[in-house]
Amino acid sequence: MTHLLIDSLIAPRLAIWLALFLFIVPNPQAQQPVSAADQSRPQSKPLLAEQVYNNIELMKGKPATAVLPMMLAMRDLLGVDCNYCHTPHSWASDEKKTKLETRMMFHLTEFINNDLFAGKERVNCWTCHRGQPKAPAYPAPASPPPERRVAEMMMHLTDEQQGLPAMQVFKNIQSMKDVPAGQFPVIMSYFSRSLGVKCNYCHVNPFSSDEKPQKRMARKMLAMVSGVAKNFYGGGDTPIQCYNCHQGHPKPPEGSGP
């Protein structure tokens, strides 16, 4: 399931490290260039990760030579040492929570890419982590930010409306039907600040119009976030929100490094 993601993360490192690992990993006949003459002979299969190592789930079916480049890639993506996830010298152990969390994160990332980008590897560990073990969190403003005050002025909801489901107060609610209307100023302000944009990045006049593709994209993003909550966080609150990927930009960066 996570094959594409793993391939793209190790590709830049594989070239550099492969030569070295040919010595470390016993008898890896992987990755030898095949000449026309060789092709007539039966090929011996490269050793697979699970044949060389003891506790392989994510990398099942990958050549054993890909495991260490993958580990080096994760070190850079999260800005950590091997022992952040491993008890030194017992690499196979699942004792550290961070190792288990890493496996979960691979499945989560793959889920997102399947849901939004037809399986293309658009989102990876770097998108959120940016070289840090803790993905940067939304800098919650101390007092109501200007975006929120603007939204409150524009919506001017009565006390009664504040508590009603959004679908009963606004004209065109599809994603957040049961969210109390009174939360919309905070939510819309959060959208704006997470992407570093103004309201008109997603809206034309009137707000109920779906003319802008960005508004329609935002709905897809909302559906993805609730899919993540449902599949990975037991349907409750998820720490994966707009800000985690966007970090103040309309489009998160492509690629897996600075």
Ligand code: HEC
């Ligand atoms: C962010 C967490 C993380 C970091 C950092 C990390 N690893 Fe891993 N490592 C894992 C996970 C997860 C697996 C299991 C892979 C799987 O399920 O296929 C693993 C598996 C391994 C294995 C295979 C063990 C076995 O017998 O099953 C080795 C060897 C290994 N790592 C070495 C390293 C080295 C060396 C480094 C530092 C360069 C490193 N790792 C950095 C998470 C990490």
Ligand code: HEC
């Ligand atoms: C969509 C954003 C996102 C992506 C993509 C993502 N992560 Fe995370 N990751 C987070 C957030 C947010 C947390 C903090 C979760 C929490 O507080 O419970 C986290 C936590 C972690 C932790 C635990 C950190 C700790 O000290 O508790 C590890 C390890 C980790 N991620 C590894 C990865 C790896 C490896 C990848 C790529 C396969 C990845 N993450 C992809 C957002 C992301």
Ligand code: HEC
């Ligand atoms: C990133 C895109 C995005 C940004 C930025 C944004 N919105 Fe929205 N807004 C949406 C989406 C998506 C909906 C529809 C929600 C749904 O279907 O549940 C919506 C719905 C609304 C509605 C309800 C319209 C109706 O009658 O159906 C109002 C009012 C609104 N936004 C105001 C604002 C204001 C004010 C701002 C700026 C502070 C803002 N929005 C910023 C995406 C955005």
Ligand code: HEC
């Ligand atoms: C898992 C990472 C991730 C999360 C979480 C996420 N986004 Fe995105 N979003 C992306 C990526 C990647 C793109 C850029 C797609 C592309 O390359 O065109 C994007 C694009 C968008 C766009 C279109 C921007 C444009 O100019 O075309 C909007 C609007 C948007 N996201 C809104 C949101 C909102 C609102 C949320 C929270 C409900 C959210 N996103 C959560 C990854 C994410």
